[in-house]
Amino acid sequence: MRKYTWPYGIFHWFIHYALTIILWWASGITIFPVYISATLLGVLWKASIVDYFIVIVISSLIDLDHLPLLKKFGFRRYTFGAKRFVAPLHNFFFLSFLGILSAFTAIFISKKIGVIILAVVLHMIWDIFEDVVIFRTSFRRWEKTWGLNTQDLEQSYNELVQMEAQQPKKESKISKIKRMRTTLEERSRKLRERSSKLREKIRRKKTVPPTVS
DSSP states (O other), X not given: OXXXXXXXXXXHHHHHHHHHHHXXXXXXXXSSOOEEEEEETTEEEEEEHHHXXXXXXXXXXXXXXXXXXXXXXXXXHHHHHHTTOOOTTOSHHHHHHHHHXXXXXXXXXXXXXXXXXXXXXXXXXXXXXXXXXXXXXXXXGGGOOSOOOHHHHHHHHHHHHHHHHHSOOOOOHHHHHHHHHHHHHHHHHHHHHHHHHHHHHHHHHHHSOOOOO
């Protein structure tokens, strides 16, 4: 299983944002005509940055269901919990519900709102693809519908705390620097002592008078 690192986190959100921007651009919809223009390869590109910002923010609200895990495990331990629990809204039920809602909203109410809801669906589809293909977890985790079990959450947290207690504590960078500094000082002291003894031996040899045969 791939380890979730900060560089990978940047890649994860880049894909989310790129998919959302491509979807909104392909729809041809404009809500707030505030454009930024740029010429690339001789082609004039126009982008409504306010629209993109709004769609990105709304599509990312689905991730608010990660907050219970984040609150319990914290940033450092979050990945441990995320591998064991699917967030309450990240499941096939809400994926299907939002997909159907997007279609009916676009047909009967507003195409703009329908595409915005579809951006949320696309956000969840990338999360599923990432879980199954990149992190090699079972897609059956997404079958659980009704959120987090508080007892299971507490049990997993206690399990993690016990595992960390059994592992040798990692030495902090400051401690490593102090230890290396102490070692260098000790070696330097020994070198000075040896140098001093060597100079003393040389001095004694020079002061000893030669014997007469």
